[in-house]
Amino acid sequence: MEFRVLFFLIYASTFKSAIQAQDLQAPNITDLAFKNTDFALNLYRKISSRHDDNIFFSPLSISTAFAALSLGAKGSTLSQILSGLIVDTLAQNEQPELIAQLFSHLQGNITQNRALQLEQGIALFVDQHFQVEWEFSDQIMKYFDADIENVDFRQTEISKETINKHVRKKTGDKVKELVTSIDPLTQMMLTSTIFFQGAWEHPFDPNQTRSSRFYVDKYNIVQVPMMLIIDKFYIATDDELGAKVLRLPYRGGASLLIVLPDSHTDYSIIDDEINAARVQSWIKNMEKIKVEVHLPKFKMEHSYSMHKILPALGIENVFKNTANLTGISQEVGLKVSQVLHKALIKVDERGTIAAAATSVGIMGYSMPHTFFVDRPFFFLIYHEKTESLLFMGRVIDPTK
Known part of the structure; x- marks a missing residue:
């Protein structure tokens, strides 16, 4: 990708x-x-x-x-x-x-x-x-x-x-x-x-991409090309925030962090709670497990x-x-x-093209084995060595 x-x-x-x-x-x-x-x-x-x-x-x-x-x-x-x-x-x-x-x-x-x-x-x-x-x-x-x-x-x-x-x-x-x-x-x-x-360090297989539902909100559902990969990735669960975090590495020392609110969590709450200390705690407390990742293509x-x-x-x-x-x-x-x-x-199967102290309960081992990104989510692209944030955004509707 x-x-x-x-x-x-x-x-x-x-x-x-x-x-x-x-x-x-x-x-x-x-x-x-x-x-x-x-x-x-x-x-x-x-x-x-x-x-x-x-x-x-x-x-x-x-x-x-x-x-x-x-x-x-x-x-x-x-x-x-x-x-x-x-x-x-x-x-x-x-x-x-x-x-x-x-x-x-x-x-x-x-x-x-x-x-x-x-x-x-x-x-x-x-x-x-x-x-x-x-x-x-x-x-x-x-x-x-x-x-x-x-x-x-x-x-x-x-x-x-x-x-x-x-x-x-x-x-x-x-x-x-x-x-x-x-x-x-x-x-x-x-x-x-x-x-x-x-x-991507672990590219998605284009043959596995399928049309799937993405729930913009309770009343709006769109169809998106949903990519699939099963591999070992670093993940964490932030129970206090009500979100799960997945790290997808790129070749060369950068990574994409996907912050997925729980199904019962309003994404606007996460807007107010994320800070540098929290992001740093996610990165430092992740655990590598085998996980099935479903991620929509978007640009x-x-x-x-x-x-x-x-x-x-x-x-x-x-x-x-x-x-x-x-x-x-x-x-x-x-x-x-x-x-x-x-x-x-632009995020697809090959990778990405882009032209821009909080107490947290981190329990990587409790991460579910399926990470299904079928609702609004946040993402951050950062340089691993310096932990410098290069880009960030949120996806409410991948079709727009």
Whole structure:
């Protein structure tokens, strides 16, 4: 089974790098991965509170983009970004370079195993009449290996095609047109892309896939292509939460976690209860048993206007006229005008393609020998070595 995930983030604004990092007992990438998981779940809750539909995004792509942006932010704008990403306690004296350095190390560890097909990219498109601070340009290239290109935003069609061409290249041609229009007054645009293609360590046999019922709710039943595999997998039961967790590994050091609420559990309750500590406890307390897995094939494509969602997490100033982005440029009035996030995922027999302390009773041995995913469920794709959350979502209706 092949799994691909694709994520794209774009925003217009300007940035700059602040203070020199002091490497004094700096936190490690495990600390960052833990914080990023909590950020992901906070963001998920804000998205899920708006509707009861399918959800899919890449928290790592969003946080990486804002980590890059933090290099050019100062004052309350910087404080809000670090606090919203839940990495403020990792920064020493609000030095954004330390956070950028952590993200750089995390990315290096994730891509260290070349068997794992995961590509991330940051690109900065700057109007040819706009002067970016040299220090910011230097640091965004240093920590994020960013591509920096001058464009003439007044020529909207040419600049739009330049950016979309870059995105198509970085996402394996999966996102063909991220930008549909450009304001000629745009001064800067930052894009963050992530592309993941994972092949199952234990592929599903396409000949075993059958049409089966999926219970969207008590009143809506849909027919879906249901995959089947019988093998040994790591599982856990969270009795307090009322859910079962299954780990399906990919080749190269990543895994898909399926969180399946019990038949009597309302999935919205799980929305409120999942946090980084809980996810970590599932991973560390799983037990390997032989299990019959029934998993629906599905694919989703979702776009989010993050500039309308992130203020709910406290990241507000960066979108206002009072934004302090003087680290990017000394010109006044610079702000982030737009944050667009687009994510794609496809799960089938070969794998996945995707373009984004709680006390828990874990009893792996009590897991039933059949794991039948025939009702709404959650899923998380994470890097095993760093326990970094790459993508997450929920499936309410696999046919949509």
